[in-house]
Amino acid sequence: MTKTLTNLGFLILLFCGYSAAVTANPADEAETLIQELAAEKGYPADKLRTLLQGASRNQQVIDSLNRPAETIHTWKTYRPIFLKQNRIEAGVAYWEKNRATLDRAYAIYGVPPEIIVAIVGVETFYGKRPGSISILDALYTQAYHYPKRYQFGRAQLKAFLQILMEEQMEPAMAMGSYAGAMGTPQFIPTSYLSYAVDFDGDGKRDIWGNDADVIGSVANYFSRHNWQKDQLVALPGKRIEPGQPYYIEPAQGATKPDTPLNALASAGIAPTLPTSISPDALATVLHLQGAEGAEFWLGLNNFYVITRYNHSNLYAMAVFQLSQEIRALKNGAAS
Template sequence: MQKNIFKSCLLIAASCFATVSHAEQSAAFMQRDDVKAFVQKMVTKHQYNERQLNQLLKQSTTQEKILTSIAKPAEKLPWHRYEPIFMSDKRIQEGVAFWKKHAKTLQRAEKEYGVPAEFIVAILGVETFYGKHAGQYQVLDSLVTLAFEYPPRSAFFKDELEQFLLLSKEEKWDPTQIKGSYAGAMGNPQFISSSYRNFAVDFTGSGKRDLINSIDDSIGSVANYFKVNGWQKGAPVVLKANTTGDKFKSAIASTSNPKPEYSLPQLAALGISPPRNANAFKGHNFALVSLESKDGPEYWLGGQNFYVITRYNRSNLYAMAVYNLSQKIKAGYQQAV
């Protein structure tokens, strides 16, 4: 009995210490010049209630594990280690099942936005395993941590925190209850706050854009995101490239911004040749994408639609994984139906 009472006292003491510690940390946090400046910006620019915003920010907690996660993203891996993360048999099979279940919605999205169903499914498969793993971080904590404790991208995440607060007002959310990724992405398609505000659509006609609970809204929103960012219906996504000599190295695209700037004749002059059926793609421009395989670099020609996928996540690795997964899912779906 005495032992239990002692344990209870220890727990209560620990809880009180944690509460005091958090209160002290919050007080110190709210006295920072950059935090005060952010609050004043929200008040001046958006007529946000200063007292309410101060109270909200006091409830947030900066988390070291968020900083650890963003410093080691999967996109820093070589291609031969990155691709297997998303190309499991289970992810492909679940993608086929998802397509079969939501075939009508995917067909409507493809018709309205010109984005093939397999790419919409693949995005949802890569991002959240078709809505099953949408993140367990409090979005407010993620954005506050990265806005004020991650100098390399502080400006970006302050903007996203601003967008999140505005989005929460628009959608009538309690900002402390919304969960997402360590980077503050939300819902089935993992939209960051600015993307949610700019690209999310009400694909059900409910009067509400709900990417957290509605698969239909998520499907429509991914398709809309691609269309607004320049998806070209029927255009090539990516083609295998063959290279000779050394001139081609000058054309290797950025790993995060592979703009399709070279025509096929220009590429040929640099010693870069596409597959034999490339005549069908005359008139299209491409970027030379380099990926690190186990046996050395492999080269691909990324078209406009490949570039669009990198607008969703600015990584050639990401775009290639989405493409490969989409083709596996498409083959599985065609076989199943």
């Protein structure tokens, strides 16, 4: 009983603190954030205040956040969104344009060009669709005008102000999505602070207009999430019927590899393994609902790493298959 009352009291206090935070005057809350950053980073409070004075509530952000959940996709409906010929051809063009930079990123981080190209292809069609909403307004709105996103919005707004100070950027330069994802690779501000790199040495980490920084930042993100150089991403598996070992229902959420390939091979699920992969490498069984019925895949470590960018098996499979199509077209065009 004591434990129950203690937990209840904690929840009441937590709720009261949360409610007070999200119902307080936005100007007062913004000033608190300014004082935090000034104390932690030594930034001039007046400069931070000037930056935040330009922020405003954006009704479009609120409307987008309130929009009913998007249609739940299966692989049958998700794949055609990204595996289109124009996206594949544009990926080859982006690769050719940035060949030297992609090669350098591969040498440093071990992430192959086709994966980096596919990420920016899926995220923003190679920088052509990065979003048109002010990141400052999007995060200010979430922090102080949308209680459900208060914690996220405040943390990302704080990180964004740090970016503006460190990069000496004007807020108007930073555009992106209503959720606060920025630039060509759609990094949220905390990801930018952790993973963005100045890949061309010009003193800026520009993920909006500098392909070199975009490429280096995506490669660094993958490397920091344990991408394994020259290792496979996924293998097609053999069909598994309900009741058989390792059968799973179709799922969109990512699962970390936990089963040795040799165990899956013994169960008749894995294909003949290429010599480039260790038979005791870990994999996870993926069940996707494709255009022609059930598809089974074996996701390896690098497949899981892609899901660290977006926690969806459908997303990771779209990136993987787009990368393969881009590489195939590029190699075919070069032959």
